[in-house]
Each structure stands twice: as structure tokens, then as C-alpha cells.
Amino acid sequence: MNIDDVSGDLSAVLLTEEQITARIAQLASEIDRDYNGLQPLLVGILSGAVMVMADLSRMMRIHCEMDWMAISSYGSGVASSGVVRILKDLNTSVVGRHILIVEDIVDTGLTLSYLIENLKSRNPASIEVCAGFRKPDRARKEVKVKYLGFDIPSDFVVGYGLDYAGRYRNLRGLGILNPAVYS
Ligand code: IMP
Numbered sequence: 001m002n003i004d005d006v007s008g009d010l011s012a013v014l015l016t017e018e019q020i021t022a023r024i025a026q027l028a029s030e031i032d033r034d035y036n037g038l039q040p041l042l043v044g045i046l047s048g049a050v051m052v053m054a055d056l057s058r059m060m061r062i063h064c065e066m067d068w069m070a071i072s073s074y075g076s077g078v079a080s081s082g083v084v085r086i087l088k089d090l091n092t093s094v095v096g097r098h099i100l101i102v103e104d105i106v107d108t109g110l111t112l113s114y115l116i117e118n119l120k121s122r123n124p125a126s127i128e129v130c131a132g133f134r135k136p137d138r139a140r141k142e143v144k145v146k147y148l149g150f151d152i153p154s155d156f157v158v159g160y161g162l163d164y165a166g167r168y169r170n171l172r173g174l175g176i177l178n179p180a181v182y183s
Helices: 003-009 017-034 050-059 110-120
Strands: 010-015 041-046 065-071 086-088 098-106 126-134 147-151 174-177
Touching: 003 010, 003 174, 017 050, 017 126, 017 147, 041 050, 041 110, 050 098, 050 126, 065 110, 098 110, 110 126
Parallel strands: 041 065, 041 098, 098 126, 126 147
Antiparallel strands: 010 174, 065 086
């Protein structure tokens, strides 16, 4: 789906597909350099991270493995509940593995900080985070994001994996959702 297909639902276009792809390519080279010979386990957080994971992993030149977790977050609303629950756990053991969590967006940071603590308790060799986007002004928990696509404003955004009520995930760029759509 292109920006033009839903332009009436967006109050602004924040990032085009080209801008996002170029940045993800840079992150992929950094990860290649940092994890050379380590075969990291990329842990994608469903469902928002599917686009970042698909692009990042294919742009990487080193071997990696992929696994997925599903965590409860916003449901169909636009405000953080702060309630974190694992809906689907990993299929893989992470003991001694180099984990790279792949996330769509860091908003309050509540989801990621919970997840990092949870995965740390399983004795991996290391844990780092790669996120497509981050809203720095909304942070409620400090989370270190080693590989970050873009810092963005605090507005509710859709596209590139991010949804509102299940829609817009397949939008190629990233846009601010017009509040008229959810109010
Ligand atoms: P956090 O726990 O507040 O950092 O939020 C984590 C999750 O909320 C993200 O992984 C997204 O799935 C969702 N989320 C946060 N901000 C947005 C947004 O602007 N649009 C769509 N989903 C969002």
C-alpha cells in the first residue's frame, strides 16, 4: 500500500519507504560488523517488527537465526496500557546466544524493558536491541537501543509494520495518523 492510497487518513508523512530502507541498510552493516562470526539470534516482536525484520535480515551479509515472540501491548487503542504479557514465547533456547531483539517502535519503553529482563534471566551471551523508530519524549523506562532507525515525534504513527486497529501495517512509509481516524 502506498502513501497515496491512504493520504486522507494521514496528517503528515514522516518517512518515505526509501528513507527507511536506506537507514535499515546502514544498521545492517553495523550489525554485520559487530556480530561477525557470532551468528546472532534475531528475536522479532510480533506483529509490528515483521517489516524491520524482513528488510534488516535480508540486508545483513552474515549468518543469523530468527525467532519470534508475541507480547500484549495496545490492543486496538492508541494509549499504552503498561500491561505486558507473553502471548507467544520463543521456539529456540537462548542460553549462550547473542540475542538481538528486533522491535518496530520504542514508545514508553515498558514492553522492551520487561522483555529484556525476561530474556536476561535465560542466560544468553548478550542482548541488544534494534528498533525501527523511537519516540524519545514518551519514554517512561530507559531502554538502550543500540541500533536505531529514527527518533520521531510523539504522535501516533502507522505504516512499515505499525498498525491502528489492525490496519496500515502494509503501508510502505511511515505517517502520522490523522486523529479524526481514531477519535
Ligand atoms: P511501549 O511499550 O510503550 O514502548 O510500546 C510498544 C508497542 O506499542 C510497540 O511495539 C508498538 O506495537 C505499539 N506502539 C507504540 N507506539 C505506536 C504508534 O505510534 N503506532 C502504532 N503502534 C505503536
